[in-house]
Amino acid sequence: MKRFLKLGLGLLIASSLFVSCSDDDDNAMPNLSVNNGIVLENSATAAITGSELNVVDTDTDDIDIIYTVTIAPENGFLANTADITTSVANFTQADLTASKIVYVHDGSQTLTDEFSFTVTDGDNVLTGIFNISIGEKQIGYFYVLNEGNSNGSVTMINRNDEVTNNYFSSANSSVALGQYPQSMAINDEYAFIVVTTASGAGYVEVVTASDFVHYATIDGLSYPREIAFANGKAYVSNGNGADANYSKQNNEVYVIDLKTMNKTGQIAVGAGPEKMIVSGDKLYVANSGGWSNDDNTVSVIDVDTDKVVETVTVKSCPKDLVVDANGNVWVYCGGAPDYSNYPNVTYVNAGISKINTSSSAVTSYDLSNLTTTGIKNIAISKDEKTVYFMSDAVYEMNITDTALPTAKFIDATFYGMDVNPVNGNLWLCESTGATTPGKVHVYSPQADKIKDFTVGGAPNSTVFRY
Incomplete structure (x- = not known):
């Protein structure tokens, strides 16, 4: 049983309790001069050195100062x-000084660990506790949202790479999710699945995060x-479906009370609002133009007042957004489609626009050779310093760069793109059609392919849950 309350993420505890069991007059009392603990990331291995744990004894060599683990770590082991x-x-103090002792974390979703020990110089004995802080939690569940055809679905992949397709349906007595689920987000209690129907009666399905049961x-x-x-x-x-003339229609963002799950407000924005993202106390809304493809603005909403405080002009048909390490907003603009040479479609004024949120x-940067489909075409790295985007391939761009890259990061395009916030891996959704199973390809931040999963039809995004 743990002897002390564990502290939160990233906290390093300097010392615990040290008791002398004897004090021989002929043998100097050792001094536990350093007990700083360590910090490491989930599933990592970290050295415990003399800088983290050190006993000073004026008449005993380091090799004769012996540590014994009395209560082992629960979420890893020493080696x-x-x-x-x-x-x-x-182990000995000499082992610590030579950096020979390591703590190996077992990958469990824990923020702290510890071990108890005694240390002796042969006559005198001290006791103590060494504290370990786990820098990040591990992702426990990966939810892939599949648009499908008449009925969309959710694929759940657990941390052991076990795949459950039709997860929503299996958790809800075979009830189907509905037509064209478009996006999904999750908080501590609930998962929210946005479903856009062909009938113009869309909805948000809310399930409990723990078991995915309808709430x-x-x-x-x-x-x-x-x-x-x-x-x-x-x-x-919220937008509108296509009318006979594909006319431009300004739309809205609805405000939802998370306690009652009811709409409590409505904010007028541009046409065809798509992705939204928060930077500071502002909500940025990409106005794509909807079916008219005739908007090039981002609405900026103050989340305290729920009012639009600014409208920013960007490239044509903004659809997707990310926020970088400086709080700036990067906007993926798909461009207005030109069908004059159909079936050869080109996209006018496509590009990446970066909004400096302070000024x-x-x-803006022009995109050419646009061949990707879908709207989820931009993502940000774990440290928020690298932007990934798609055109005729996947590219990576440092947020300090002043021009788009020319070298392809991954020579393929996908239907959706997300980044695992813990390890930085890219999760890339491949659609092979609305009625046939799709795939998710996982790549490292170095563009090495790691693994694939077979999921539902037309997968468009992955949501990560701790």
Whole structure:
């Protein structure tokens, strides 16, 4: 049983309790001069050196100062670098000084660990506790949203790479999710799935995050697209289906009370609002133009007042957004389609626009050779310093670069793209059609392919849950 309350993420505890069991007058009392603990990332291995744990004894050599583990770590083990697969219960101060002792984390979803020990110089004995802080939690579940055809679905992949297709249906007595689920987001309690129907009666399906069982339905929406959280509220972007003339229609963002799951407000924005993202106290809304493909603005909403405070002009048909390490917003603009040479479709004024959120200044870069489909075409790295985007391939761009890259990062395009926030891997959705199983390809941040999963039809995004 743990002797001390564990502290939160990233906290390093300097010392615990040290008791002398004897004090021989002929043998100087050792001094536990350093007990700083360590910090490491989930599933990592970290050395415990003399800088983290050190006993000073004026008349005993380091090799004769012996540590014994009395209560082992619960979420990993100690090992010698000579064999890091085998647990050790004894080591010396000389081992610590030579960086030979390591802690190996087992990958469990824990923020802290510890071990108790005694240390002796042969006559005198001290006791203590060494504290370990796990820097990041591990992703436990990966949810892939599949648009499908008449009925969409959710694929659940657990941390052991076990795949459950039709996960929503299996958790809800074979009830289907519905037509064209477009996006999904999750908080501590609930998962929210935005479903855009062909009939113009879209809704948000709310399930409990722990078991994916139906909790509520947020309805009264015409063409909902995306959901975001800010300031204790949810926001849903809502548009209109195509009319006979594909005319431009300005639309709205609905404000949702997360306690009642009811709409409590409506904010007028541009046409065809799609992705939304939060930077600071502002919600940025990409106005794609909807079926008219005739908008090139981003609406900026103050989440305290729920009012539009600014409208920023970007490239044509903005659809997807990310926020970088500086809080700036990067906008993926798919361009207005030109069908004059159909079936050869070109996209006019496509590009990447970066909004400086401090000054609202916009820097834009032209995209050419656009061949990707779908709208989820931009993502940000784990450290938020690298932007990934698609055109005729996947590219990576440092946020300090002043021009788009020419070298392809991954020589393929996909239907959706997300980044695992813990390890930085890219999860890339491949659609082979609405009625045939799709795939998710996982790549490392170095563009090495790691694994594939077979999922539902037309997968468009992956949501990560701890």
